[in-house]
Amino acid sequence: MNLVCIVCPNGCRLTVTIDGEDITVTGQKCPKGKTYAIAEMTEPKRSVxxxxxxxxxxxxxxxxxxxxxxxxxxxxxxxxxxxxxxxxxxxxxxxxxxxxxxxxxxxxxxxxxxxxxxxx
Amino acid sequence: MNKYDVVVIGGGPAGIAAAVAAHKQKAKVFLIEREARLGGILKQCIHDGFGLIRFKEKLSGPEYVERYIDMLNQTSVEAVTLTFVSDIKQVEGGYTLTLVNRNGISKIFGKTIVLATGCRERTAKQVLIQGTRPAGVFTAGTAQYYVNILGKMPTKKCVILGSGDIGLIMARRLTLEGAKVEGVYEVKPTPSGLTRNIVQCLHDFDIPLHLSHTVTKVFGEDRLEAVEVAEVDEKMNIKEGTQRKIECDALILSVGLIPENEVAYSLDIPLDRCTKGPTVDQTFMTMREGIFSCGNALHVNDLVDYVSEGGEIAGENAAVYKNKERKLIDIKTDKNFLYIVPQKIDINAPIDKIKIYFRSIKDFDNTKFIVSVDGKVIMTKKYAHLRPPEMESVKLDLSKETLNESSVILLTLEE
CATH class of the missing domain: 3.10.530.10 (CPE0013-like)
Structure with missing residues (x-):
């Protein structure tokens, strides 16, 4: 699955693969991208x-x-x-x-x- | 008449950063703002995402700019609000500025001037749409002012034309406050705003984005009652038969920003056709001696962090300005650039830390940014993605090069 990271204006294009319990994230320039992608797949969160x-x-x-x-x-x-x-x-x-x-x-x-x- | 080393026109993020930076260089600084409060447009940009570069934090617009106002308040910079500049005249060693405010008319002298007047929303599109001009046609910034400053809702159901960032932000904002955003319509085949804003402002709220679509008619007498939208082809001609009427009480326009340069026009300062701001050298001095430009008045930025950075460049250089002769050479580019800032380099000024801002003319993947001097490559940088809405900046050191007025500095983008 493809996602665009919204953490910062870089807007990294992320690719997420889910294999059972394992979630693999690629395409992020920083660790925040991985955290974002995993949250997006499990419990999406936003600041308001x-x-x-x-x-x-x-x-x-x-x-x-x-x-x-x-x-x-x-x-x-x-x-x-x-x-x-x-x-x-x-x-x-x-x-x-x-x-x-x-x-x-x-x-x-x-x-x-x-x-x-x-x-x- | 009070005399200053640096007079800054505009009290938004660019002007404040310029004033603080000039003060750091021991200049006597005067800052002029026409609104009642400092802060510029950031006062109404209550969404977050500001300051990720500058403060490594995700701040809202007011938080970001108030941090700068706090810095300004710790300096001896004189700042006036509710004050307009009505005239600027060149005199021996600088400029006299005529100011108008509630106390009447006054004059001050500035050795240098920093133009930090920001930008305005494009409204030309309003004129091109057929139909009447009922109430309910707003620019995105006006809608934002209604909601975020006045606390009033300008619409119950609206259509947004243009996918600029403010339009996207307002799509989310109006939805949160209970309005129905029928859709965002963009005439171009690609969105104008940042991808993250498409995601967090539209996708999150199931707001449809219609690319290659535009608004063709407005209906309504006193108040907008409906708009007609239609699909366009590659040449932006309306595809017959695709017209659709949408009932709504507001049409919100987010069709671009243009640097505000009324003051620059009055001084006959040459503007760049691409940026629509003044042409500058690496010190952000315009082609008029002692007059500097920064922020969105110079070129429309997508991140305030860059606005602050540019303000600092202009403020610092204005503070240390000595009226010495410039030796300007053009920075040339290939056709893959939408624009670059600065457009010129003064080889009589420091050339070791030149900051170049640029936008590509279209989307590029895996591109090499190349700088060459007289045919010799002196720097390359790789980009995985380049998109016109996302400005890039690079640092350039030319101090090791032998430059003269006939040197050719060329920037290229290689796929």
């Missing part, structure tokens, strides 16, 4: 980037992301969870707004510190 609503006038939404990958089939569950979320305190870049989503060990963190700046 989106925004959450805030109560602050200067920033109606704040960008956030997962600080790791969650199972691919949980992406829309996470979107639904964040749909009901309204941020009402000023947080720093990197600060978590939700911890350990779906017991994945992954947090949702703010990716901008724009709420910390009170400058006009």
């Amino acid at each position: 980037t989106t925004t959450v609503r805030t109560v602050f006038e200067e920033a109606p939404v704040l960008p956030v992301r997962t600080n790791g990958e969650i199972p691919k089939d949980k992406i829309f569950d996470l979107m639904k969870l964040l749909d009901g979320f309204v941020l009402n305190k000023r947080i720093k870049r990197g600060e978590a707004i939700l911890r350990n989503v779906f017991d994945s060990g992954v947090d949702v963190i703010a990716t901008s510190g724009m709420l910390m700046k009170e400058e006009t």
